[in-house]
Amino acid sequence: MEKKKYSIKEDFSMLAILIIPIAVAVNFVGGQMASLLKLPMYLDTIGTIFAGMLCGPWVGAVAGGLTNIVTGIANPVNFAFIPVNVLAGLVTGFLARGNMFSNWWKWLISMVIMAITSIASAAPIVVLVYGGVTGSGTSIITATAMAAGANIWAAVIGTEGVFTVLDRIISFAISILVIRVIPDRTLVKYGCGANYIKKKSATAQSDKK
Amino acid sequence: MTWREKLRLHKSNPLAALYPSSKLLVVLLYSFCTMLIGTIKVGAGHYPLWLIPWFLVVPVLCAASGIFKRFCHAFTKVLAIVVIIFVVQSLLIPDKVVVWQLGFLKVYQSGLQSAIYLSFCILNIAGIFVWMFQTTEYKEMSRALEDSGMDYKAAYVFISTLQMINILGKNSRTIMNAQRARGVETQGNMLVRAKAFFPSLVPLILGAITNSEERVLTLESKGFDVKCKKTHLFELERTGKEPVVNVISIIITLAVVVWRVALWVL
Numbered sequence: 001m002e003k004k005k006y007s008i009k010e011d012f013s014m015l016a017i018l019i020i021p022i023a024v025a026v027n028f029v030g031g032q033m034a035s036l037l038k039l040p041m042y043l044d045t046i047g048t049i050f051a052g053m054l055c056g057p058w059v060g061a062v063a064g065g066l067t068n069i070v071t072g073i074a075n076p077v078n079f080a081f082i083p084v085n086v087l088a089g090l091v092t093g094f095l096a097r098g099n100m101f102s103n104w105w106k107w108l109i110s111m112v113i114m115a116i117t118s119i120a121s122a123a124p125i126v127v128l129v130y131g132g133v134t135g136s137g138t139s140i141i142t143a144t145a146m147a148a149g150a151n152i153w154a155a156v157i158g159t160e161g162v163f164t165v166l167d168r169i170i171s172f173a174i175s176i177l178v179i180r181v182i183p184d185r186t187l188v189k190y191g192c193g194a195n196y197i198k199k200k201s202a203t204a205q206s207d208k209k
Numbered sequence: 210m211t212w213r214e215k216l217r218l219h220k221s222n223p224l225a226a227l228y229p230s231s232k233l234l235v236v237l238l239y240s241f242c243t244m245l246i247g248t249i250k251v252g253a254g255h256y257p258l259w260l261i262p263w264f265l266v267v268p269v270l271c272a273a274s275g276i277f278k279r280f281c282h283a284f285t286k287v288l289a290i291v292v293i294i295f296v297v298q299s300l301l302i303p304d305k306v307v308v309w310q311l312g313f314l315k316v317y318q319s320g321l322q323s324a325i326y327l328s329f330c331i332l333n334i335a336g337i338f339v340w341m342f343q344t345t346e347y348k349e350m351s352r353a354l355e356d357s358g359m360d361y362k363a364a365y366v367f368i369s370t371l372q373m374i375n376i377l378g379k380n381s382r383t384i385m386n387a388q389r390a391r392g393v394e395t396q397g398n399m400l401v402r403a404k405a406f407f408p409s410l411v412p413l414i415l416g417a418i419t420n421s422e423e424r425v426l427t428l429e430s431k432g433f434d435v436k437c438k439k440t441h442l443f444e445l446e447r448t449g450k451e452p453v454v455n456v457i458s459i460i461i462t463l464a465v466v467v468w469r470v471a472l473w474v475l
Binding site: 012014015017018019020021022024025026028029030032033034037038039040043046047050062066070072073074075076077079129130131132133139143146147152170173174177178181182186 | 283286290293294298300302323324327334335338339342365366367369370371372374376378381385395399402403405406407410411413414417418419421422424425428429433434
């Protein structure tokens with residue numbers, strides 16, 4: 001990749017601006033589908049992760065933040081989780097920029113990093129703002145663990161941890177599947193898209209707008 | 210009446226017709242007051258009981274804005290979560306002092322304290338946000354954001370997001386039905402259901418990405434990227450009562466602050 005002065009504004013090209021609504025809608029639809037298929041996960045960060053992987057950290061962060069603002073309009077409880085989704089977008093974006101999604105062991109490391117950030121940012125909000133339960137399916141398990149005498153932090157981190165890891169694996173798999181089938185001529189137009197093109201030509205055309 | 214005037218929103222209720230920034234001020238000050246009132250402990254048990262009468266403000270405000278039915282509908286989700294939080298907090302946080310006992314169920318004092326504090330803080334703050342969003346339409350919000358100096362691109366992203374949710378929601382149902390017709394199982398054990406997730410979501414995202422390329426062309430041909438002053442079809446009007454509402458809410462906030470400080474000093 002050619003070294004050149006980088007500015008956040010460049011991240012928000014026309015295509016990136018149009019990716020944000022799609023990412024938010026995918027988050028929304030993914031969450032709906034997960035509850036339709038009765039999966040015990042939220043799966044509502046697929047769009048955020050996808051935007052982060054394709055367009056870099058800042059677009060991912062905006063997509064994540066906007067998701068919770070929009071869902072918060074219907075249910076203001078979601079406002080408190082804005083930092084979690086913003087962080088998910090940021091971390092995924094930085095990993096993508098560092099080309100951490102190119103082979104399987106890098107995938108594993110990235111997934112672990114993504115899961116840890118999301119648990120570390122979600123657990124304090126769940127405990128301090130909502131007292132351990134958020135009314136989702138996992139809350140029952142958390143409450144059971146607390147009733148059995150577990151510490152509130154241990155109960156939240158334990159249950160959230162298991163489901164967050166599963167959540168991240170599925171979200172990540174979907175994002176990488178989609179990116180794999182996007183044609184190269186489209187991929188190069190996105191900020192981090194050039195990282196996913198298999199046979200790179202000698203002169204990288206990554207920063208093409 | 211010209212066609213541009215017809216595009217405007219004409220609300221009969223004076224509270225619902227307030228300018229969005231004025232509503233936002235009310236929401237922020239109310240949330241601040243809620244936090245402050247939550248620190249006032251009452252009685253022998255040190256419960257933040259003032260939060261409960263304070264919560265009456267929200268339904269009264271909604272009824273006065275003429276959206277009581279919509280408020281109740283939107284608020285049931287919040288209420289369900291708060292009930293769970295209340296039960297978990299009051300029953301599951303062990304403490305020495307048992308306030309109330311029924312068989313093996315014990316309500317502890319510190320648990321009840323945090324249960325009242327958390328659940329009524331959430332009810333208050335979530336409730337006032339519900340009021341704002343139920344009285345304000347999306348295009349009003351995005352127009353007000355633009356007027357307050359936000360980039361028109363950001364306002365476009367906001368409006369476009371809300372449309373995109375509807376579009377992709379519709380598409381996802383179509384895709385799921387199509388995949389079901391082709392034999393993808395959506396019932397069964399968890400693994401089967403998790404597998405059904407992929408063939409529904411991947412085509413959805415791909416389709417949206419391909420469409421976005423066309424959308425860029427459309428937007429650019431309409432001059433979205435041109436650097437000049439933009440015109441608007443939709444105009445927001447102020448009712449003229451905004452300063453009154455702002456002053457009243459600031460006075461109430463100051464009264465709450467004085468009350469709180471007085472309790473500290475005395």
